[in-house]
Amino acid sequence: MSSLEEPASEGIFVLDTLADGAPGARQATMGHRVFRAIKQAIVRGQLVPGHPISEAELARQLGVSRQPVREAFIKLSEMGLVEIRPQRGTFVQLISRREVENARFIREAIEVAVARRAAEVANGESVRPLFALVEEQDACGDRPDQGRFLALDDALHRAIALLADCEHAWRVVEDLKVQMDRVRFLAISDATPVDTIVAQHRDMVTAIARNDPDAAADAVRTHMREILNSLPVVAASNRDVFVP
Known part of the structure; x- marks a missing residue:
């Protein structure tokens, strides 16, 4: 993310994939669970295509530090789900x-x-x-x-x-x-x-x-x-x- 003020994430979403009771949650690392949670929110349209998403806001909602969210953004960028724009922020990719x-x-x-x-x-x-x-x-x-x-x-x-x-x-x-x-x-x-x-x-x-x-x-x-x-x-x- 840039040093500029981060845009707020679009909407509030509730995810259970970080909960201990979720299937496979105990076996997964925290980083993978954060990645899976954000990916699910994008797939389900809870994070809206074309809109900015905030590293800090997602970390707050998921109850984690910013580091696993930052790592998730990199993986999601490689999958074509988000676009990281230097000095501008991170945006959910439109569907191609x-x-x-x-x-x-x-x-x-x-x-x-x-x-x-x-x-x-x-x-x-x-x-x-x-x-x-x-x-x-x-x-x-x-x-x-x-x-x-x-x-x-x-x-x-x-x-x-x-x-x-x-x-x-x-x-x-x-x-x-x-x-x-x-x-x-x-x-x-x-x-x-x-x-x-x-x-x-x-x-x-x-x-x-x-x-x-x-x-x-x-x-x-x-x-x-x-x-x-x-x-x-x-x-x-x-x-x-x-x-x-």
Whole structure:
């Protein structure tokens, strides 16, 4: 940050990712927990694209020193989520359609390969948790809590990667998909029907359960390309948060 007076962060947000009870919180370092909290706030739109964010204010809200927030800003800048402008401050990046489309292209290639392997090794016991996650998503209803619904979404994709013994592939996807996540958080309310997502997930899991790699790959491709349908709609209705 510059020596100039820092702009106030846009809005007040409440995050539970620093709490000891949060999943994985005890294992994570404080720096990682701060990074994860700020990243989540950006993905969820609690820190508004195009607006300044204050190192001092975020440190105060999170109850930490400024050092882990400063380190988080550097990581978030590398991910394309914030822009650090010398002598001006740090700003949340607008969403780039091009970056979203590039991330989707790479993610599809990885997840298709993972689904194929999962279909090759799946059995009745290993797919049971996958079906359970799909049903849990379905039970969220037509207007679900966005955070919970997308957490279940991620849990399903991670579970498929674990079934395929491809946990590292999921870690790559997790970093890659952050720009997609920003659109996904908008798309649930603006463009993509929840029942469409649930149906696509059910198709993926059913193909894996049937040990059909080709069908699993096709189901993942269909699912990964859904964002190409919703992205223009979301961008048109949220012009202020997208790169012109």
